[in-house]
Amino acid sequence: MTPEKMASEKTAVEKQGxxxxxxxxxxxxxxxxxxxxxxxxxxxxxxxxxxxxxxxxLNYRYDAIQFGVTPLCVVLPxxxxxxxxxxxxxxxxxxxxVGRGAASGLSGGVTPLQESLVISFTRMTRLExxxxxxxxxxxxxxxxxxxxxxxxxxGLFYPPDPASFRTSTIGGNLxxxxxxxxxxxxxxxGDYVKALEFVDEGGDVHRVTREAFDxxxxxxxxxxxxGLMTEATLRLIPPPKFTRTLMAHFAEVGQAAEAVSAAIxxxxxxxxxxxxxxxxxxxxxxxLHLGLPREAxxxxxxxxxxxxxxxxxxxxxxxxxxxQGAGGVVKLAADPAEADALWQARRSISPALGRIRPQRMxxxxxxxxxxxxxxxxxxxxxxxxxxxxxxxxxxxxxGNLHPNIMxxxxxxxxxxxxxxxxxxxxxxxxxxxVLSGEHGIxxxxxDFMTDAVDPVTLQALWNVKKALDPAGSLxxxxxLPEQPGGxxxxx
Amino acid sequence: MTPEKMASEKTAVEKQGxxxxxxxxxxxxxxxxxxxxxxxxxxxxxxxxxxxxxxxxLNYRYDAIQFGVTPLCVVLPxxxxxxxxxxxxxxxxxxxxVGRGAASGLSGGVTPLQESLVISFTRMTRLExxxxxxxxxxxxxxxxxxxxxxxxxxGLFYPPDPASFRTSTIGGNLxxxxxxxxxxxxxxxGDYVKALEFVDEGGDVHRVTREAFDxxxxxxxxxxxxGLMTEATLRLIPPPKFTRTLMAHFAEVGQAAEAVSAAIxxxxxxxxxxxxxxxxxxxxxxxLHLGLPREAxxxxxxxxxxxxxxxxxxxxxxxxxxxQGAGGVVKLAADPAEADALWQARRSISPALGRIRPQRMxxxxxxxxxxxxxxxxxxxxxxxxxxxxxxxxxxxxxGNLHPNIMxxxxxxxxxxxxxxxxxxxxxxxxxxxVLSGEHGIxxxxxDFMTDAVDPVTLQALWNVKKALDPAGSLxxxxxLPEQPGGxxxxx
Numbered sequence: 004m005t006p007e008k009m010a011s012e013k014t015a016v017e018k019q020g021x022x023x024x025x026x027x028x029x030x031x032x033x034x035x036x037x038x039x040x041x042x043x044x045x046x047x048x049x050x051x052x053x054x055x056x057x058x059x060x061l062n063y064r065y066d067a068i069q070f071g072v073t074p075l076c077v078v079l080p081x082x083x084x085x086x087x088x089x090x091x092x093x094x095x096x097x098x099x100x101v102g103r104g105a106a107s108g109l110s111g112g113v114t115p116l117q118e119s120l121v122i123s124f125t126r127m128t129r130l131e132x133x134x135x136x137x138x139x140x141x142x143x144x145x146x147x148x149x150x151x152x153x154x155x156x157x158g159l160f161y162p163p164d165p166a167s168f169r170t171s172t173i174g175g176n177l178x179x180x181x182x183x184x185x186x187x188x189x190x191x192x193g194d195y196v197k198a199l200e201f202v203d204e205g206g207d208v209h210r211v212t213r214e215a216f217d218x219x220x221x222x223x224x225x226x227x228x229x230g231l232m233t234e235a236t237l238r239l240i241p242p243p244k245f246t247r248t249l250m251a252h253f254a255e256v257g258q259a260a261e262a263v264s265a266a267i268x269x270x271x272x273x274x275x276x277x278x279x280x281x282x283x284x285x286x287x288x289x290x291l292h293l294g295l296p297r298e299a300x301x302x303x304x305x306x307x308x309x310x311x312x313x314x315x316x317x318x319x320x321x322x323x324x325x326x327q328g329a330g331g332v333v334k335l336a337a338d339p340a341e342a343d344a345l346w347q348a349r350r351s352i353s354p355a356l357g358r359i360r361p362q363r364m365x366x367x368x369x370x371x372x373x374x375x376x377x378x379x380x381x382x383x384x385x386x387x388x389x390x391x392x393x394x395x396x397x398x399x400x401x402g403n404l405h406p407n408i409m410x411x412x413x414x415x416x417x418x419x420x421x422x423x424x425x426x427x428x429x430x431x432x433x434x435x436x437v438l439s440g441e442h443g444i445x446x447x448x449x450d451f452m453t454d455a456v457d458p459v460t461l462q463a464l465w466n467v468k469k470a471l472d473p474a475g476s477l478x479x480x481x482x483l484p485e486q487p488g489g490x491x492x493x494x
Numbered sequence: 495m496t497p498e499k500m501a502s503e504k505t506a507v508e509k510q511g512x513x514x515x516x517x518x519x520x521x522x523x524x525x526x527x528x529x530x531x532x533x534x535x536x537x538x539x540x541x542x543x544x545x546x547x548x549x550x551x552l553n554y555r556y557d558a559i560q561f562g563v564t565p566l567c568v569v570l571p572x573x574x575x576x577x578x579x580x581x582x583x584x585x586x587x588x589x590x591x592v593g594r595g596a597a598s599g600l601s602g603g604v605t606p607l608q609e610s611l612v613i614s615f616t617r618m619t620r621l622e623x624x625x626x627x628x629x630x631x632x633x634x635x636x637x638x639x640x641x642x643x644x645x646x647x648x649g650l651f652y653p654p655d656p657a658s659f660r661t662s663t664i665g666g667n668l669x670x671x672x673x674x675x676x677x678x679x680x681x682x683x684g685d686y687v688k689a690l691e692f693v694d695e696g697g698d699v700h701r702v703t704r705e706a707f708d709x710x711x712x713x714x715x716x717x718x719x720x721g722l723m724t725e726a727t728l729r730l731i732p733p734p735k736f737t738r739t740l741m742a743h744f745a746e747v748g749q750a751a752e753a754v755s756a757a758i759x760x761x762x763x764x765x766x767x768x769x770x771x772x773x774x775x776x777x778x779x780x781x782l783h784l785g786l787p788r789e790a791x792x793x794x795x796x797x798x799x800x801x802x803x804x805x806x807x808x809x810x811x812x813x814x815x816x817x818q819g820a821g822g823v824v825k826l827a828a829d830p831a832e833a834d835a836l837w838q839a840r841r842s843i844s845p846a847l848g849r850i851r852p853q854r855m856x857x858x859x860x861x862x863x864x865x866x867x868x869x870x871x872x873x874x875x876x877x878x879x880x881x882x883x884x885x886x887x888x889x890x891x892x893g894n895l896h897p898n899i900m901x902x903x904x905x906x907x908x909x910x911x912x913x914x915x916x917x918x919x920x921x922x923x924x925x926x927x928v929l930s931g932e933h934g935i936x937x938x939x940x941d942f943m944t945d946a947v948d949p950v951t952l953q954a955l956w957n958v959k960k961a962l963d964p965a966g967s968l969x970x971x972x973x974l975p976e977q978p979g980g981x982x983x984x985x
Contacts, residue, residue, distance in 0.1 A: 135759060135864045158761060180706070193708075194685065207950040212928045214946075215671070215935045215973050216719075216955045217684075220711040228707075241761050264626060270649060270732050310809075311802035318801075373626045437703045444706045455705075459698040463962060464707045470961035471954060482706050 040096050040120065041076040047088050052079050052126075063121045064114060066106045067167070067353065068365055069446065071114025074101065074121040081126050083200065083208060083233040090231065091206040093120040099479050100204075102227035104143060104175025107167035109353075109365045110445030112179055112226040116480035122231060124174045132157060132239070138197060139237045143174025147181075150237060159239035162189035165441070166350050177232050180224030182441030184275035184306075184349065187400035189240075191441060193223040200234035204472045208233070221467070226443050227478040229471045243308035246274065247319045248342035251326035251333045252299030256280055256383060256395075258329045259301035260375035263399050266305075266325035267372065271318050275306040276400025277349050280383070283356075283394040287348050290355035295348060296332075301379075303331070303399065304345055352396055359392060360409035364424045364447065369403045370436035381430050382406050389423045391415065403440035404431075421450075429454060444482040452484050462486075531587050531611060532567040538579050543570050543617075554612045555605060557597045558658070558844070559856055560937065562605025565592070565612040572617050574691065574699060574724040581722065582697040584611040585967060591695075592969050593718035595634060595666025598658035600844075600856045601936030603670055603717040607971035613722060615665045623648060623730070629688060630728045634665025638672075641728060650730035653680035656932070657841050668723050671715030673932030675766035675797075675840065678891035680731075682932060684714040691725035695963045699724070712958070717934050718969040720962045734799035737765065738810040739833035742817035742824045743790030747771055747874060747886075749820045750792035751866035754890050757796075757816035758863065762809050766797040767891030768840050771874070774847075774885040778839050781846035786839060787823075792870075794822070794890065795836055843887055850883060851900035855915045855938065860894045861927035872921050873897050880914045882906065894931035895922075912941075920945060935973045943975045953977075 036042045041055035054060060054077035064073045075098060078089040093100050099119040106113050115121060127142035130149060134157035139150050147168040150161040164183035165171050171181065177199075182191045198212045199219040209230070211219045222230050253259045259278055266273070279287070279302045284295045295302065303326065307318040323333045336342035356363055370378045379395060386393025386406070397404035406427050410420045428438055428451040438448045438455050452461065464483055468475075527533045532546035545551060545568040555564045566589060569580040584591050590610040597604050606612060618633035621640060625648035630641050638659040641652040655674035656662050662672065668690075673682040689703045690710040700721070702710045713721050744750045750769055757764070770778070770793045775786045786793065794817065798809040814824045827833035847854055861869045870886060877884025877897070888895035897918050901911050919929055919942040929939045929946045943952065955974055959966075 133864075135755060136862045137758070180708075190685075193711075194681075203950070203954065209951040209954060210948070211951060214928055214930050215715045215717060216958065217671075217708075217711050217715055218951070218954060218958070220684075220708050221958070224706045224708055226706060241763065267628070268626060272732065309800075309802070309805075311800070311805040314800075314802040314805070371627045373624075437705055439705050457701070459694070460700040460702060460709070463694060463700060463709060466961040467707065467709070467712070467958060470957040 036076070038075055040092065040098055043092050043096070044076060044078055044089060044120075047092060048078065048080075048085055052081065052085060053077070054079065063103065063123060066108040066111060066113050068109050068363060069111040069114050071111070071116055072118060074115050075118045077121045077123055079123050079126050083202065086122060086202045086231055086233055087206045087208060089120065089122055090202055090204070094205065094474075094476060099476050100231070101478050102174070102178065102231045104172035104178065105146070105167070105170045106175070107171045108175055108179055108443065108445065110179070110367070110439070110442045110447045112443045112445040112481060113175070114446065116446065124172065127233065132159070134159065137239045139239055141173045141235050141237055143172060143177070143232055143234070145173045147171050147173060147176055154239045155242075158241055160242040161195065161237060161239055162186070163192045163195060166353060173235055173237070174232055177223050177235055178226050179443035180441065182398065182403065184277055184398060186441065187276050187398055188272055188274045188308075193220060195238045196223060196235055197238055198236035199223075199232055201230040201232045203230050204474065204477050224443065226445060226481050228468060228481050229477065231477070243274070243315075244310045245312045245315045246306055246308040246342070247315050248336035248345055249305050249319055249323055249333055250336070250345050251303045251305070251323070251331040252296045253301040253303070253329065253331045254299065255330075256301040256379045257376035258331060259303050260379055260399065262303065262326040262329035262331055263375065264372050265328060266322040267400070269321050269325060271307065271321040271325070273305050273318070273322060273400060274308040275304065276398065277304040278302070278395075278397055278399035278404075279304075279349070279352070280379075280395040282392070283352060283396045286355040286359055286394060287351055290358055291348070291351055293344060293348050304349055306342075356394060356407055356409055360411045362410055362412055364408040364410070364420050365442065366406045366424060366427050366448070367403065367439045367442040368406070368428065368431035368436050369401060369440040370431050370434045372402045374434040374436070375399060375402060378404065378430055378434050378436070382427050385423060385426050385430070389419065391420060391423055393423070398440070401440060402436070425451060446481060449480070449482060449484055452482070527567070529566055531583065531589055534583050534587070535567060535569055535580060535611075538583060539569065539571075539576055543572065543576060544568070545570065554594065554614060557599040557602060557604050559600050559854060560602040560605050562602065562607055563609060565606050566609045568612045568614055570614050570617050574693065577613060577693045577722055577724055578697045578699060580611065580613055581693055581695070585696065585965075590967050590970050591722070593665070593669065593722045595663035595669065596637070596658070596661050597666070598662045599666060599670055599934065599936065601670070601858070601930070601934045601938045603934045603936040603972060604666070605937065607937065615663065618724065623650070625650065628730045630730055632664045632726055632728055634663060634668070634723055634725070636664045638662050638664060638667055645730045649732055651733040652686065652728060652730055653677070654683045654686060657844060664726060664728070665723055668714050668726060669717050670934035671932065673889065673894065675768055675889060677932070678767050678889055679763055679765045679799075684711060686729045687714060687726055688729055689727040690714075690723055692721040692723045694721050695965065695968050715934065717936060717972045719959060719972050720968065722968070734765070735801045736803045736806045737797055737799040737833070738806050739827035739836055740796050740810055740814055740824055741827070741836050742794045742796070742814070742822040743787045744792040744794070744820065744822045745790065746821075747792040747870045748867035749822060750794050751870055751890065753794065753817040753820035753822055754866065755863050756819060757813040758891070760812050760816060762798065762812040762816070764796050764809070764813060764891060765799040766795065767889065768795040769793070769886075769888055769890035769895075770795075770840070770843070771870075771886040773883070774843060774887045777846040777850055777885060778842055781849055782839070782842055784835060784839050795840055797833075847885060847898055847900060851902045853901055853903055855899040855901070855911050856933065857897045857915060857918050857939070858894065858930045858933040859897070859919065859922035859927050860892060860931040861922050861925045863893045865925040865927070866890065866893060869895070869921055869925050869927070873918050876914060876917050876921070880910065882911060882914055884914070889931070892931060893927070916942060937972060940971070940973060940975055943973070
């Protein structure tokens with residue numbers, strides 16, 4: 004922790020009417036909590052559901068990519084009733100509330116920006132599968148992968164597969180409307196939600212389906228700024244019987260983008276269609292030594308799937324021909340083990356990049372596929388000109404790219420990082436694209452919203468926010484840029 | 495028109511400061527419009543875009559199923575700018591605004607409930623297909639079928655297929671989030687919308703994608719109560735290469751529901767899975783003489799589709815076995831012509847029912863598939879007990895049923911019709927279902943919303959409505975039941 008951060012900790016604790024000394028004397032005391040908020044929550048929920056020591060609270064200020072302000076208190080609810088109680092206590096105290104899943108997010112969605120109550124849903128892990136209805140009912144703390152694990156014995160699965168699906172939770176996936184490689188063919192988290200339960204800013208519980216006035220759809224992807232989702236009814240589907248995998252590499256990034264466009268134009272609907280640039284491939288090689296082609300400027304990974312092997316093979320062949328036509332070298336995975344090794348490369352991007360620099364700024368732009376060659380080249384040129392370490396990868400089938408700027412805040416200028424990130428966002432917008440495909444806006448891309456969304460629409464979004472959270476107590480500072488006149492100034 | 499309706503017309507005209515006499519003297523005059531609203535709209539938009547004569551306005555008071563109040567004026571915009579101008583004029587005059595497509599809706603979504611400005615989008619028919627992006631950009635007046643017709647030469651199609659797709663418009667489909675038989679496998683209108691342009695209640699134009707705070711998703715299905723959609727970017731997909739069709743009939747309605755559950759449990763994902771009861775089949779036979787089995791208590795129509803003929807046949811065989819296992823008699827369509835004849839039966843339900851009684855109350859409940867046998871039987875029993883003419887059909891694969899009460903308001907009690915409709919809605923809710931799968935709530939099911947949605951959630955929906963339409967000028971009286979204290983009472 005930096006000295007500045009310690010100083011702000013001290014201020015936080017002092018605001019609660021306690022001295023730094025008293026805190027120092029009982030670093031992990033089981034006694035009375037350090038602040039009135041924690042004391043009241045402990046009184047109502049019991050000490051096992053409330054974390055109030057600084058050493059504990061420090062763990063709840065970050066997501067996978069960004070630091071925030073250490074929360075005043077953390078509640079670990081075990082039921083919707085616990086969430087209701089926590090919301091009511093925080094509201095009465097005028098303390099903001101930040102919901103949190105596994106914190107594997109990549110946009111700062113769960114990092115508190117003020118002294119807040121963090122509600123961490125990791126203990127709400129009830130999961131039931133209803134095979135006849137092809138549904139699962141999941142609490143927000145259920146790890147994403149567990150849904151498919153529970154569904155598989157019934158011949159069903161849950162398609163949304165963010166790279167972090169072994170650790171991420173359904174609640175976090177709902178909050179960010181998470182995607183993943185399979186989402187090109189199968190759709191994102193929100194496409195699989197049939198009903199939601201949520202707790203609003205006042206502590207009232209709502210159960211909503213996807214009828215007229217799709218309140219459920221509004222909450223999905225709203226990063227906990229409109230309500231706290233406490234249960235989801237998820238749609239399950241039968242898994243495809245067969246999957247085939249190929250990798251292709253290219254001497255130039257634009258060729259990869261052209262191959263993708265050609266394959267899709269030829270009628271292929273791959274289940275997954277992923278892209279990694281040379282910097283990305285080399286980061287993975289340094290980390291895992293999988294034998295990826297280090298010299299290639301671009302690598303594309305493709306799955307086709309379905310219930311008929313001939314069709315699945317034919318579709319993969321269409322992709323292979325498109326890759327070769329664009330100048331690529333194609334390698335088909337000989338068996339499931341080889342396919343799995345290739346996909347392990349894709350899933351390892353995040354940890355691999357973490358070894359290059361301690362921090363990164365992760366973009367999530369989506370551009371029309373036809374603009375991909377030009378966009379990838381422009382972003383590469385911006386990265387080269389900046390002198391910063393830039394890698395590109397993403398779900399290229401969707402036009403969803405993740406340019407990542409790797410940096411060390413001790414030796415590199417964060418202003419320059421932000422500036423490059425802004426330029427990349429502007430490239431996407433200029434080519435008819437959007438800021439976020441699956442990671443959410445969070446804090447990371449919030450400043451770019453004024454470039455991407457016109458003022459009257461931002462005002463409409465603020466009006467919706469105020470309609471559902473009039474006091475602005477739910478995850479303040481996320482998604483929407485501040486309005487002139489203050490965060491909750493009425494127009 | 496009934497004498498009562500004429501009387502209310504007179505009041506409407508008189509409110510505009512004109513006598514019945516002056517109207518009678520110039521029934522189709524090309525001169526100055528009859529009322530100040532029409533005069534100002536004509537001044538701004540020109541007379542060719544404004545309908546103000548009673549004989550013209552009378553055509554804009556109904557949808558496919560329900561009558562409303564004759565509008566004060568009708569605008570036929572040709573551009574988003576025209577819509578903006580019309581909204582600003584109506585707002586300045588304090589007149590409500592009702593958007594309207596082909597008016598083929600089945601829930602009263604476009605019937606004015608007050609003296610209103612109707613904005614009829616039938617002239618906004620610009621449609622462009624972007625094959626490389628697999629997208630179509632459509633104005634709201636584009637007829638649904640035209641999207642697929644324009645996409646087909648590029649090897650693409652647009653799946654949502656409401657029964658009225660030869661006449662319904664994209665704008666109306668967006669307003670009601672319309673479904674159709676293919677939606678079981680392919681999803682509803684909202685699943686194919688990538689971006690929207692809409693005009694808000696103040697006349698500001700918004701362009702929104704499906705990012706965080708999914709404003710587009712909120713507008714879809716909101717029946718014009720939150721904004722007027724003026725353009726949609728629609729996702730297109732490659733059509734399946736092969737389709738196979740079967741019909742099965744059953745001696746008892748519950749058997750049909752059981753067959754459907756068994757087929758889906760066995761792993762079949764039919765493209766379409768439709769159900770018609772005996773009353774429905776007989777209505778179609780009386781109308782078209784297609785040779786449907788009149789004695790069967792239930793008929794099921796099924797399509798399977800895909801790119802591999804063996805798989806498509808195998809999937810149809812799974813369905814056939816499930817139908818036979820439940821006691822059904824199966825007939826496979828020998829060729830596309832036979833398949834088309836079977837589907838013609840399904841598409842003809844609405845006109846066929848129109849011959850039985852002049853009016854109908856059309857429900858759109860969705861229940862868990864496992865509850866279908868019980869729900870279908872309970873509704874049949876309610877119909878029999880009521881003495882009213884009840885037919886049942888629907889997208890049984892989704893659990894989406896359309897119980898229809900046919901009645902003649904001259905000889906049958908509308909109170910009894912409403913009472914039966916309410917009882918049917920309560921059956922759906924008791925079995926864990928919802929009120930509307932694809933037709934919207936409109937006016938028809940608005941009163942049942944208090945049974946289906948709890949008070950705190952209704953309040954949240956009202957808060958969202960007020961956030962985007964503070965004066966309540968957009969399609970007032972639809973979807974949300976009035977609050978105690980008046981339609982726009984703040985809590």
